[in-house]
Amino acid sequence: MNALTINPETKKVEAIEIEMKANSIYSFFNSILIDELSSLNQHTIYTDANALSEHKKAYFLGEQLLVGNALIIGLNGMEEIDAIIKKEELEELIEYELNPFYTDTLLLLADHGEVNLYRSFNVEKDGEAVALSIEWVLYTFNMADEKTKNYFITELMKSIDAQEDVVGFMQKMAGLALNAAE
Numbered sequence: 781m782n783a784l785t786i787n788p789e790t791k792k793v794e795a796i797e798i799e800m801k802a803n804s805i806y807s808f809f810n811s812i813l814i815d816e817l818s819s820l821n822q823h824t825i826y827t828d829a830n831a832l833s834e835h836k837k838a839y840f841l842g843e844q845l846l847v848g849n850a851l852i853i854g855l856n857g858m859e860e861i862d863a864i865i866k867k868e869e870l871e872e873l874i875e876y877e878l879n880p881f882y883t884d885t886l887l888l889l890a891d892h893g894e895v896n897l898y899r900s901f902n903v904e905k906d907g908e909a910v911a912l913s914i915e916w917v918l919y920t921f922n923m924a925d926e927k928t929k930n931y932f933i934t935e936l937m938k939s940i941d942a943q944e945d946v947v948g949f950m951q952k953m954a955g956l957a958l959n960a961a962e
Contacts, residue, residue: 782862784870786850788837793871798851800860808851815898818855819844822864826851832890832897838882840875845897845915847886881922881929885936889914892940901947903954912954914947920957 783798798804805826806812813829820841828836831848838847852870854861878886889895895914902909921932932953939949 781853781860784852784863784865784867786839786841786846786852786870786874788839788846788848788876791876793867793874795863795867798853800853805851809849815896817844817846817898820852820865822855824853824855824860826853829896832886833894835890837876838878838886840878841870842873843919845882845918847897879922881933882918884933885918888933888936888940889946892946895946899947901951901954903951903958905955905958910958914950917950917954917957921953 781798781800783796785794785796786792787794798808805814809826809828811828811830815827815829817825817827819825825841825844825846827846827850828834828848832838834848836848838845840846841850852863852865854864889897897915897918898913900911900913903912904910921929924932935953936946936949939946
């Protein structure tokens with residue numbers, strides 16, 4: 781199967797041939813903890829869930845925050861197929877430079893231990909549960925003014941220093957962001 785890989789350390793996108801078996805994805809990353817993302821139309825993006833705690837380089841694919849190497853495979857319904865997107869098109873979607881808010885926040889989260897940017901948690905809004913993720917919280921606070929970004933980072937540092945649950949902190953911040961959007 782034809783797939784594409786992104787290596788943020790070398791800033792290279794490569795086309796590879798991968799034989800899809802039950803353990804192919806795990807073997808590619810040499811890890812059993814894999815994140816599976818569907819933010820690229822008609823493709824699945826696989827990343828190593830340990831990449832953040834291992835201080836791998838973060839970057840954007842479109843608006844999707846990724847950490848570490850990525851493996852991209854085409855998707856037709858539920859069936860994995862050859863990657864459809866051209867290597868050159870994929871390269872145009874990648875932004876390797878992060879602003880200080882993302883750099884600082886990801887460093888704090890990486891040093892905190894096992895944090896998954898994509899695992900969803902629920903926040904209540906108008907009596908309904910809304911599924912969000914740490915990645916969404918970072919994206920949302922990144923759009924805020926500098927004072928709000930500084931508040932977020934300061935409060936995250938306090939939460940980590942107090943050894944509080946990071947997901948609980950992110951849920952609280954997600955609630956603030958949802959209420960501010962009204």
